[in-house]
Each structure stands twice: as C-alpha cells, then as structure tokens.
Amino acid sequence: MKLFLKCNGWAKVVFLLCLMANGMPSFGQDESVADSLIQVYESGNYDPALKLKLLSRITVNLPDPDRILAYSDSLMTEAIRQDSTIYIFNAHLQKGNALQQKGNLSGALDSYFKGVKIANTNFKKNQVALMYTAIAAVYAGMDNRKNTRQYYTDAISIFKTEKDTFNYAVAMENLGDTYLEWSKPDSALLYFNQSGPLFKKLGKKLPLAYNLGNKGLAFAQQGRPTKAEENIKEAVSILEELGDYRPITTYLTYMSDIYADKEDWDGAFDYALRSLDLAKQYGLKVQISNAYLKLSELYERTGYASASLNYYRKYIAFRDSVINITAVQQMADIRRNSEKAQFKSELDLTNQQKRTQKVVAIATAIALFFIILLAIGLYRRNMFVKRTKTIIEKEMARSEELLTNILPEETARELKEHGKVQAKKFESVSVLFTDFEAFTAHSEHLDPEILVNRLGYYFTAFDDIIEKHGLEKIKTIGDAYMCAGGLPFPTEDHAIKMVKAAFEIVQFVEKAKFDKGTDFSFNVRIGINTGPVVAGVVGNKKFSYDIWGDTVNVASRMESLSHSGKINISENTYNLIRDTFKCSYRGQIDVKNRGAMKMYFVNGLRQEVNES
Numbered sequence: 001m002k003l004f005l006k007c008n009g010w011a012k013v014v015f016l017l018c019l020m021a022n023g024m025p026s027f028g029q030d031e032s033v034a035d036s037l038i039q040v041y042e043s044g045n046y047d048p049a050l051k052l053k054l055l056s057r058i059t060v061n062l063p064d065p066d067r068i069l070a071y072s073d074s075l076m077t078e079a080i081r082q083d084s085t086i087y088i089f090n091a092h093l094q095k096g097n098a099l100q101q102k103g104n105l106s107g108a109l110d111s112y113f114k115g116v117k118i119a120n121t122n123f124k125k126n127q128v129a130l131m132y133t134a135i136a137a138v139y140a141g142m143d144n145r146k147n148t149r150q151y152y153t154d155a156i157s158i159f160k161t162e163k164d165t166f167n168y169a170v171a172m173e174n175l176g177d178t179y180l181e182w183s184k185p186d187s188a189l190l191y192f193n194q195s196g197p198l199f200k201k202l203g204k205k206l207p208l209a210y211n212l213g214n215k216g217l218a219f220a221q222q223g224r225p226t227k228a229e230e231n232i233k234e235a236v237s238i239l240e241e242l243g244d245y246r247p248i249t250t251y252l253t254y255m256s257d258i259y260a261d262k263e264d265w266d267g268a269f270d271y272a273l274r275s276l277d278l279a280k281q282y283g284l285k286v287q288i289s290n291a292y293l294k295l296s297e298l299y300e301r302t303g304y305a306s307a308s309l310n311y312y313r314k315y316i317a318f319r320d321s322v323i324n325i326t327a328v329q330q331m332a333d334i335r336r337n338s339e340k341a342q343f344k345s346e347l348d349l350t351n352q353q354k355r356t357q358k359v360v361a362i363a364t365a366i367a368l369f370f371i372i373l374l375a376i377g378l379y380r381r382n383m384f385v386k387r388t389k390t391i392i393e394k395e396m397a398r399s400e401e402l403l404t405n406i407l408p409e410e411t412a413r414e415l416k417e418h419g420k421v422q423a424k425k426f427e428s429v430s431v432l433f434t435d436f437e438a439f440t441a442h443s444e445h446l447d448p449e450i451l452v453n454r455l456g457y458y459f460t461a462f463d464d465i466i467e468k469h470g471l472e473k474i475k476t477i478g479d480a481y482m483c484a485g486g487l488p489f490p491t492e493d494h495a496i497k498m499v500k501a502a503f504e505i506v507q508f509v510e511k512a513k514f515d516k517g518t519d520f521s522f523n524v525r526i527g528i529n530t531g532p533v534v535a536g537v538v539g540n541k542k543f544s545y546d547i548w549g550d551t552v553n554v555a556s557r558m559e560s561l562s563h564s565g566k567i568n569i570s571e572n573t574y575n576l577i578r579d580t581f582k583c584s585y586r587g588q589i590d591v592k593n594r595g596a597m598k599m600y601f602v603n604g605l606r607q608e609v610n611e612s
Contacts, residue, residue, distance in 0.1 A: 002385030007588065008217075009335050009490050016388075016399070017273070020358070021610070024556055028360065029142075030156075031223055033061045033066075033101065034057075034061035035056055037054060037057055037058045037061065038058055041054050041055065041058065045100065046292055049518065050081060051078055051152040052078055052082060052084055052087045052356065053085075054187070055071060056072055056075060056087060057089075058069045058071045058092050058095075059075060059090075060071050060094070063244075063246075063282075064282075064283075065098040065101035065102045065558050066102075066258075067099075068094055068097065068098035068101075069095060069099070071585055072094040073091075073095070073527045075087060075090065075091040075094070076091035076092075076095070083581060085118060085122045086122075086123075088118060089115050089118045089119060089122075090113035090124070092111045092112070092114045092118070092336070093115050093130070093131070093134065093378075095110070095111045096108045096109075096110075096111030096112040096115065096134060096138075096466050099111060100134075100138055100141070101246075101284075101373060102138070102285065102524075103285050103286055105138050105141055105142060108134075109138050111200075112134050112135045112198065113131075113135070114140065115127075115131045115134075116128060116131045116132070116135070116287065116382065119131060120511065124161055124162070124271035125158045125161070125166065126158070126159070126162050128158065129155040129158035129162075129164075129167065129171070130155075130158050130167065132151045132152075132155035132158070133151070133152070133155045133167070133170060133171050133174060134150035135147075135151045135177075136148050136152040136155065136171075136174065136178075138149075138173060139480055140178055140181065141175075143181075145157050145182070145476075145554065147179060147180075148178055149175075149178070149452065152171055152174060152175040152176075152252045153449065153452060156168060156171045156172060156173045156175065156448065156449065157449060159171055160449075160531070161478060164485055165198055165609075166198070166202055168198070169194075169195040169198035169202075169207070170195070171538045172191045172194055172195040172448065173191065173192065173195040173207065173210065173211060173345075175190040175191050175448070176190070176191030176192045176214060176218075177187070177214060178197065178594065179191070179216065179570040180217055180218060180221065182477055182478045183221060183477075183483070184477075184478035184479070185217075185218040185219070185221035185222045186222075186439070186440035186443065187439075187440070187443055188214070188218045188221075188451070188480060189215065189218045190440075190443045190444055190448065190451075190495070192211055192214055192215045192218065192449075193449060195207075195211055195505075196208065196211040196212075196299055205238060205242065206238075206239075206240070206242055206244065208473055209234075209239050209242070209244075209246060209247075210233045211238070212231045212232075212234050212235040212238070213231065213232055213235030213239075213247060213250075213251045215230035215231045215291065216228045216229070216230070216231030216235060216254065217254055219231060220254060220257060220258060225258045225261060225262065226294050227255070229255070229258050231249045232254060232255055232258075235247075235251055236251050237249055238252075239453070240612065241393050241453035241511050243596060245281075245282055246282065246284055246287065248275075248278060248281045248454045249275045249278045249284060249287040249290070249291065250275070250290065251269070252271045252272070252274050252278070253272060253275045253290055253294050253592055254293055255267075255271040255506040256268045256270075256271035256272040257294075259271060259298075259612070260298060265298070265302055266341055268298055270297075272291060272294045272298060273291075273293050275287065275290070275291045275294070276288065276292070276295065277302055278288040279598055285350070288318055289314075289315050290315075292312070292314040292318065293311070293312070293315040294305075294312045295311075296308045296310075296311035298310040299311060303375060303588040335404070365532065394501070404405075421546065422536070422538030423534055423535065423537075424488070424534070424535055424536065424537075425532060425533070425534050426439075426487050426490060426492070426533055426535060427490075427532050428486055428530060428531070428532065428537075429484050429485065429486040429487050429530065429531070429532070429533045429547070429551065430484065430485040430486055430495045430497075430498040430528060430529070430530045430573060431482070431483075431484050431528065431529055431530075431533070431547070431551055431552050431555035432482070432483050432485075432496045432498050432501070432502060432526065432527070432528050432555065432575075433469075433477060433480060433482055433526070433527050433528075433555050433556050433559035434462070434480065434481040434505060434524050434525065434559065435480045435481075435524070435525050435559055435560070436458075436522040436524055437522065437523040437524070437525060437564050438522070438523065438525070439522065442522070454480060457512075458508075458509070458512070458522070459476055460482060461508050461510075461512075462481050462483075462505055463503075465504045465505055466483050466501060468504075469485075469501040469504075470485075470508075471483050471484065471485045471490075471494075471498045471501060472485070472487060472488065473544060474545070474547060475544075475546070479486075480559075481500075483501075484535075485498045486499050487533070487547070488509070488535065494530075494575035495528075495530050495573050495577050496576070496577055496580050496581075498528055499528065499547075499567065499569070499573075499575075499577050499580075499581055499602055502526045502528060502602070503567070503604070504526065504565045505526065505527065505603075506565055506567065508525065509521075509523065509524045509565075510565070523564040523565060524564075524565065525559055525560075525562040525563065525565075525566065525568075526559060526566070526567045527556065527558025527559030527560070527561070527562050527567075527569070528558060528567065528568070528569045528570070528573050529551055529552075529554040529555035529557075529558050529569070529572060530570065530572040530574060530576060531549070531550070531551035531554070531572050532549060533547045533549040533551050534548050534549055535547045535548075535549065537554070550579075553593075554591070554594065554597070555570075557591045557592065557594070557597075558599065561589055561599065564602075567600050567602040567603055568586075568599055568600070568601060568610060569583070569599070569600050569601075570597065570598070570599065570600075571598040571600075572602045573596065574598075577602070579605065579606075579607065580605065581589075581602050581603070581604065581605055582603045582604055582605070583600040583601065583602050583603060584600060584601045584603055585600055586600060587596070587599070588603060
C-alpha cells in the first residue's frame with residue numbers, strides 16, 4: 001500500500017505492505033485486477049471456501065481508500081464468522097492502511113495495534129514487525145519522532161533476525177524517509193543506498209521506483225538538482241507505467257521545487273498544477289494540501305500576494321483535517337477507563353450483597369456457613385478493589401509522567417489546568433546547539449542499528465548533563481542536539497550554567513573515544529547564543545514545546561562556525577560570562593543573513609586557565 005503523509009511542511013512517500021491470505025506479503029495495487037475480482041465476488045459464482053481469499057485480494061489491489069474500507073469491513077465480518085485469525089489480522093491491516101490514506105491517523109493506529117495484539121499471540125515475528133512498520137509510518141505523519149524511530153528500529157531488527165530481505169528493505173526505506181523529514185539527506189541516503197540494491201535484486205519494480213524518487217528528494221536537499229531531476233524523472237516514468245498516481249503527485253511537487261530554484265517559473269507552475277490536478281482526480285486529500293502549499297509558495301516568490309494567500313488558506317483547511325490525535329485525548333481515555341473499572345467494582349460488590357441476603361432468607365440453618373462465605377467474598381472483593389485502585393493510580397501517574405516528559409513541568413501544569421498554553425516571551429535565554437563532525441562519513445559505513453544506538457548513547461549522556469545544570473532540553477534533530485537555559489523560569493546565571501554544561505559535553509565526547517567495544521567515535525562542535533526568545537506549545541492538536549526567534553537562528557550559526565571540540569559563543573553570551581570564563585576573541589566572522597558578527601572561543605574557567 002502506498003501512502004503520502006504531510007510531515008513538517010513536506011510530503012513524505014511511505015510504502016506499506018499488504019498481507020495476503022497465506023501470510024506472505026505483496027506490494028502495490030492493481031485496480032484492474034481488483035475490478036475483475038469484484039465482478040466475481042458480486043456474481044457469487046465461486047467456491048464459498050475461497051470467499052475470504054477473494055475479499056483479501058480485493059482489499060490488497062484496490063487503490064481507493066473508501067472502497068478498501070468497505071471491502072475490509074466485509075472481510076472482517078466473514079473472517080469472524082469463519083473464525084479465521086489470519087484474515088482478521090489482514091482486515092485490520094487493510095483498514096488501517098485505508099484510514100491512513102484518508103488522514104484518519106487515530107483510526108489507523110487503532111486498527112494497527114489490534115493487528116499487533118493478534119500477531120503477538122498467533123503468528124511469527126515477521127507479522128509483528130509488519131505492523132510495527134505501519135505504526136511507525138503513522139507516527140511519522142504526526143511528527144512523533146521518538147515513536148517513529150523506535151518502531152522502525154524494532155521492525156528492522158526483527159526482519160534482519162528473521163532474514164526477511166524484502167520487508168527489511170522496506171523498513172530501511174521508510175526510516176530513510178524519516179531522516180528526509182528531519183532535513184538529514186546524508187543519513188537518508190545511507191538507508192536508500194542499502195534498500196535500493198535489495199529491491200533491484202529481488203526484482204521489485206514498484207518499491208525500486210519509490211527508492212529512486214526518494215533518492216531524488218535527498219539529492220534535492222543536498223543542493224544537487226541535476227541528480228535529483230534524473231532520479232525523480234526515472235521514478236515517475238516507472239510509476240506512470242504501473243498506474244500508481246499517488247506518489248507521482250508528490251514527485252511532481254518536488255520537480256516544481258527544482259524548477260523554481262532555477263527560476264524557471266513556467267516549469268515550476270506546470271509541475272505544481274499537474275500535481276494538484278492529479279490529486280483532485282483521485283481524491284488524495286493530503287496531496288491536494290501539499291499542492292496548495294506549493295502553489296502558495298510559488299505565487300509568493302513571484303510577487304502575487306493575493307493568489308498566494310488564497311492557496312495558503314486552502315492548504316491550512318486540508319492540513320488541519322489530517323492530524324487528529326492529542327495527548328489530552330489519551331489522558332481522557334485513561335480517566336474514562338479508570339471510571340469504568342471503579343463502577344464495575346462497585347456493581348460486583350452490590351451483586352454479592354444481594355446474593356448473600358437471598359441465601360440467608362432460604363435457610364437459617366446454614367446461615368453461619370453462608371456468612372463465612374460472605375466474609376471470604378467481601379475480603380477478596382476488598383482486595384480486588386484495592387488492587388484496582390492501585391492499578392488506576394499507577395496509570396494516572398504514568399500519564400502524568402508522560403506529559404512532563406513531553407513538556408516542562410510548569411507548562412504541563414498549565415495545560416492540565418486550562419486546556420491550553422499561552423506563548424511567553426523571555427528577554428534573556430541562552431540557546432545551545434551541538435553537532436557531530438563526520439557523521440555522514442561514519443553513517444555510510446556502519447550498520448544503521450549500531451549508528452542509532454551510538455547516537456542514543458551520546459544523547460542520553462547529554463540529557464543527564466543538561467538536567468544536572470537545571471537547563472531545558474528542547475529537541476534533537478538527527479545528530480544535532482538543542483537545549484536552552486533561562487526558561488521556563490527566568491534565571492540570572494543561565495549563560496554560565498550553559499557554558500559549564502557545554503564543557504561537560506565536550507569532556508564526555510572526548511572520554512567516549514576511549515570506550516571499549518566500539519570501533520568509532522565522534523568529534524563535537526558547540527555553539528551558544530543569548531538573547532530574547534518566544535516559547536510555547538506548537539499547535540492545539542498535538543503538543544510539542546519549542547522556542548522561536550532570531551536568538552535560536554544565531555545559536556545555530558554559532559555551532560556551524562565552531563571548530564572540533566570547541567565552544568563558539570556570540571558577543572551577547574561573552575558579555576555575560578567573561579568574568580567567569582577565559583575566552584579567545586576570533587574576530588568578526590560573516591554569518592549567513594546577518595553579516596559580520598563577533599565570536600569567541602571559551603577556553604575554560606579563569607581560575608583553571610591561570611593555574612594551567
């Protein structure tokens with residue numbers, strides 16, 4: 001099954017797998033095959049024993065999500081009637097795929113997790129990994145990066161262990177897409193260059209087309225338009241031959257980008273309009289939204305503000321209809337389930353009391369016996385109520401912990417009390433960025449699992465250092481790490497704390513070079529800037545704490561202009577720490593979009609520098 005999801009302003013091509021009745025996966029749809037199968041099904045001229053297999057093949061080959069939903073419901077009903085676990089699993093998978101195409105991400109997750117429950121009980125690990133791949137794609141559509149990485153990594157590990165080459169390649173391809181979302185084309189190409197040869201070796205034409213197109217998107221991000229255009233045109237040619245139009249709309253949008261970068265506006269508008277027409281023809285809501293956004297950008301770049309605003313409004317209307325899962329809904333579900341459990345306990349206790357009264361009325365002679373039974377029953381019931389209450393309290397505590405892990409404690413409290421979070425401006429905040437040197441060079445030669453585990457090793461240590469100094473982690477972006485000091489509560493010494501934390505990060509990275517059992521390590525660059533920022537929670541459908549402002553952009557530039565193992569700071573930060581730390585003036589250095597700026601390397605505490 002092929003899907004397009006809107007992630008952080010760009011369209012991501014994700015392909016998922018469809019499970020056939022015999023448990024083996026297939027790839028892609030063929031509407032003509034589906035129509036032929038539907039004619040046979042509706043005629044009733046077939047062996048009843050083949051009804052489940054016939055319905056399953058129809059759902060696999062249909063490209064239209066509404067028709068897939070209709071036939072997957074028929075498949076589910078018949079599978080339950082025949083008590084066929086494999087086809088119940090298949091129906092959940094196809095329903096999830098269709099709901100994801102329609103932008104109903106909460107419904108898709110519900111279907112996929114039901115499939116995971118069935119697979120864990122009844123099937124081999126391959127089927128569990130299959131669902132993990134689908135679930136990861138949904139979380140990618142929500143921009144839930146932690147869950148996206150986790151489920152793709154788990155799926156890749158299972159497929160590799162089970163020697164399932166095709167599904168292993170699919171999961172690798174989709175994880176590469178995730179790195180494209182994070183603007184990490186080098187990392188994305190690492191996965192694409194491994195999955196592509198596997199598809200070619202297996203003779204899988206459609207996934208190979210996706211691979212070519214996705215490589216084209218990566219080349220475009222690298223600023224290599226010629227290579228990008230070559231790969232995308234080759235992908236579109238294969239997809240047109242196969243009649244798979246959904247991904248073509250996305251690739252046409254990227255062709256528009258390539259022509260726009262060359263200022264060939266006729267070509268740019270032509271590709272964008274072709275993408276919109278194709279998306280409307282097949283009712284592809286997410287792709288229509290992407291095309292509207294692209295046309296809005298093109299009109300803005302060519303000076304037509306009114307047309308740009310019109311298309312942007314259409315883009316917003318389509319975008320807001322897609323993502324529909326929130327942390328508040330999850331917390332409400334936990335409370336609702338808790339209330340149901342408590343009500344059931346009370347009802348059971350009442351029924352027990354009625355049964356006891358009836359027994360006493362029937363035979364006084366055996367009253368003592370039943371009183372003893374009642375006492376035992378009440379004791380067990382009380383124990384059950386206590387255990388239930390303990391479980392409820394644990395679940396509520398887990399919910400609280402989950403929310404505070406996502407948001408700062410003060411922000412989480414405001415969200416729970418008022419249902420929303422007001423954006424706040426902080427006049428003085430220190431922002432730190434880190435980035436690993438030669439990450440791309442390492443990634444080209446390493447197993448992806450080893451690479452991701454190594455990144456986790458570094459970032460876990462960074463988290464501990466940041467927490468130790470009372471700073472706030474904002475996010476990770478690929479191999480980059482971002483944090484801030486002076487929020488959500490303003491402090492006077494945030495710049496000093498940030499520099500101290502930066503030195504501990506450098507020391508940890510240096511120490512990690514001597515770890516036993518690893519054949520590689522990284523060098524780190526660090527940049528810090530201080531100034532005003534705006535902080536708040538992004539959106540009202542899915543919560544993510546973030547900061548904005550020119551201060552953040554300059555901090556990123558400080559990192560990119562730093563050196564290996566060095567802490568590069570701006571003049572603003574220098575003025576706050578110069579009495580505590582010894583610094584070396586680097587002079588005025590050109591900064592993109594800002595001109596020349598004064599920069600300093602921090603060498604250490606003044607006392608430590610003097611002693612040395």
